[in-house]
Amino acid sequence: MTAQRANVTPTRVLAVSAGLLLLLALSIVAAVSFGSSEVGPAAAWRALTGGPGSVDAGAAIVWRIRLPRALLAAVTGASLSLGGLVFQALLRNPLAEPYILGISGGSAIGAITGILLGLAHFPGVSLFAFVGALATLGLILAMSAGQSLFQRDALLLSGVMVNAFCSALIMFLLTLSQDGRLHSILFWLMGNLGTIGLGQLGLLAALVAPCFVAIFLLAHPMNLMLLGRELASSSGVPVRAVTIALLVAASLMVSVTVSHCGLVGFVGLVVPHLLRMLLGSDHRLLVPACIFGGGTFVVGCDLLARVLPEQGEMPAGVITAMIGAPLFIYLLRRSRQ
Amino acid sequence: MSHSVAIRGVRFAYGRQAVIENLSLEIAEGDFFAVIGPNGSGKTTLLRLILGSLTPQAGDIAVFGRPLAGYSRRELARRIALVPQGSVPVFSFAVEELVRMGRAPHLGLLGFEAAEDIDEAARAIAAVGLEALARRPMEQLSGGEQQRVWIARALCQQPRLMLLDEPTAALDMGHQLQIMRLLARLRRERGMTVVMVSHDLNLAGMFATRMLLLHGGRAVCTGTPQEVLQPAHIRTAYGCEVLVDRHPQGDFPRLTLPVDPAVADGSRM
Numbered sequence: 001m002t003a004q005r006a007n008v009t010p011t012r013v014l015a016v017s018a019g020l021l022l023l024l025a026l027s028i029v030a031a032v033s034f035g036s037s038e039v040g041p042a043a044a045w046r047a048l049t050g051g052p053g054s055v056d057a058g059a060a061i062v063w064r065i066r067l068p069r070a071l072l073a074a075v076t077g078a079s080l081s082l083g084g085l086v087f088q089a090l091l092r093n094p095l096a097e098p099y100i101l102g103i104s105g106g107s108a109i110g111a112i113t114g115i116l117l118g119l120a121h122f123p124g125v126s127l128f129a130f131v132g133a134l135a136t137l138g139l140i141l142a143m144s145a146g147q148s149l150f151q152r153d154a155l156l157l158s159g160v161m162v163n164a165f166c167s168a169l170i171m172f173l174l175t176l177s178q179d180g181r182l183h184s185i186l187f188w189l190m191g192n193l194g195t196i197g198l199g200q201l202g203l204l205a206a207l208v209a210p211c212f213v214a215i216f217l218l219a220h221p222m223n224l225m226l227l228g229r230e231l232a233s234s235s236g237v238p239v240r241a242v243t244i245a246l247l248v249a250a251s252l253m254v255s256v257t258v259s260h261c262g263l264v265g266f267v268g269l270v271v272p273h274l275l276r277m278l279l280g281s282d283h284r285l286l287v288p289a290c291i292f293g294g295g296t297f298v299v300g301c302d303l304l305a306r307v308l309p310e311q312g313e314m315p316a317g318v319i320t321a322m323i324g325a326p327l328f329i330y331l332l333r334r335s336r337q
Numbered sequence: 338m339s340h341s342v343a344i345r346g347v348r349f350a351y352g353r354q355a356v357i358e359n360l361s362l363e364i365a366e367g368d369f370f371a372v373i374g375p376n377g378s379g380k381t382t383l384l385r386l387i388l389g390s391l392t393p394q395a396g397d398i399a400v401f402g403r404p405l406a407g408y409s410r411r412e413l414a415r416r417i418a419l420v421p422q423g424s425v426p427v428f429s430f431a432v433e434e435l436v437r438m439g440r441a442p443h444l445g446l447l448g449f450e451a452a453e454d455i456d457e458a459a460r461a462i463a464a465v466g467l468e469a470l471a472r473r474p475m476e477q478l479s480g481g482e483q484q485r486v487w488i489a490r491a492l493c494q495q496p497r498l499m500l501l502d503e504p505t506a507a508l509d510m511g512h513q514l515q516i517m518r519l520l521a522r523l524r525r526e527r528g529m530t531v532v533m534v535s536h537d538l539n540l541a542g543m544f545a546t547r548m549l550l551l552h553g554g555r556a557v558c559t560g561t562p563q564e565v566l567q568p569a570h571i572r573t574a575y576g577c578e579v580l581v582d583r584h585p586q587g588d589f590p591r592l593t594l595p596v597d598p599a600v601a602d603g604s605r606m
């Protein structure tokens with residue numbers, strides 16, 4: 001990328017955020033307007049502007065099903081993209097991503113354990129998912145610790161192994177349970193966004209929003225930490241405290257998101273890389289861009305997942321993986337050269 | 338003259354393995370101070386101790402008359418800047434973006450640069466002569482240019498003390514000389530103290546005002562290049578013989594390896 005970039009100023013950050021927010025709003029309107037049932041864009045718009053109390057025939061579909069789903073997709077995209085951005089900066093590895101590292105898998109194990117124990121979604125299942133995320137994170141860091149912590153191969157291999165283990169464990173738990181909900185959990189595993197109400201959505205937003213703010217406040221230290229611990233520390237960054245704060249914030253938002261939407265893979269890889277190509281590597285710009293751009297991406301993927309099949313729908317994770325996996329291979333090849 | 342760095346009886350060990358042992362050292366303000374010694378003699382550890390990123394197990398270190406523990410990390414970063422051995426960040430940054438990161442200890446909560454900070458970065462880029470490349474991505478620069486970017490980034494912190502860890506290790510002879518000249522000029526113009534770890538004894542002997550020769554974490558000798566670069570000291574530290582004479586063009590020590598017995602008959606069979 002040789003494109004000359006403008007300085008990163010508060011004005012530019014606001015302008016980019018506003019632009020991507022507009023894009024996100026448009027994608028949500030599109031997601032609300034299109035789908036398998038007969039609610040067209042015009043009816044959807046009438047329902048939206050009419051408020052949740054509107055008696056319009058499409059209003060129930062729009063307010064109970066499509067809008068919560070689109071908003072969950074937006075929160076999911078924002079959390080997972082930002083999670084990818086944070087892990088890439090902390091591990092100084094362009095291929096780091098919550099799903100590839102196995103952190104999403106760990107959250108899923110936690111969440112499934114919580115569900116099978118019959119806990120409420122909040123706080124029980126969310127807490128289990130958070131513990132699962134922290135446990136896998138600890139496991140990955142321990143396995144690739146020492147001199148090889150930042151070597152991408154060691155890290156990726158650890159992540160792949162953790163992922164394989166997590167998948168096996170999830171299957172094990174599911175078969176043990178003999179649960180009637182087996183099919184729905186399997187569907188959820190592939191990244192299903194269709195299972196949330198507006199109330200739960202508010203709770204989810206209340207959990208992830210502070211993480212977004214915390215990460216934005218640490219955006220400039222993240223820039224410095226890309227230069228190495230020693231240089232960051234000698235520039236006045238409290239490296240250890242910043243690392244812990246970022247890991248906790250990223251794990252928290254990824255795990256509570258995964259506990260709602262399941263395993264939507266590769267979002268944290270696709271979105272940060274795309275935005276870096278457009279905007280440069282400065283995190284003061286990338287953090288808000290990942291929040292709004294990531295939201296837009298997953299809303300769009302979920303819309304495709306609902307519209308593409310002739311009958312029914314597929315999980316959004318199918319679309320994100322179909323875009324993300326080839327990109328991963330491309331990035332891996334490029335980083336080897 | 339006051340001291341930039343005063344080290345008294347410092348010991349540092351990783352686990353039980355002592356890396357620095359009973360080291361005392363004073364670096365005057367404005368010195369061009371070279372730290373030399375064989376691999377594993379504790380040079381980089383010494384740099385990290387002065388930087389405050391390692392804490393000694395015994396003894397104490399003061400910079401600019403105040404113990405290291407008396408500084409906040411930010412305060413210290415406004416006085417001491419580090420130039421790393423040189424690497425390229427995993428993600429692409431333009432030269433000016435990297436240099437501006439040196440403003441970190443002077444910025445507010447959100448870390449946005451004010452106009453003064455942008456100006457200071459432009460001055461730092463001009464000081465190392467990279468104006469024409471300011472908007473280029475770092476990875477497109479040559480090794481010597483990249484090293485100048487790291488120096489500009491450190492300058493941007495407006496430090497009174499600059500620490501360099503083998504800044505010329507990966508460079509060819511011409512670029513090594515260029516970096517040394519640049520450091521000598523910056524030191525003169527800004528009244529900055531320069532402390533540099535080096536493997537090139539001749540180059541260090543020409544530019545440094547004072548030197549420390551380390552071996553096994555202990556000081557073999559501290560003093561002017563003429564005092565430190567003696568055959569006996571080199572033998573102790575590096576375990577090899579050198580011929581030391583005077584540079585033909587001035588009062589600088591010059592080190593030459595003797596002809597090795599393996600090629601003593603003058604041929605290279």
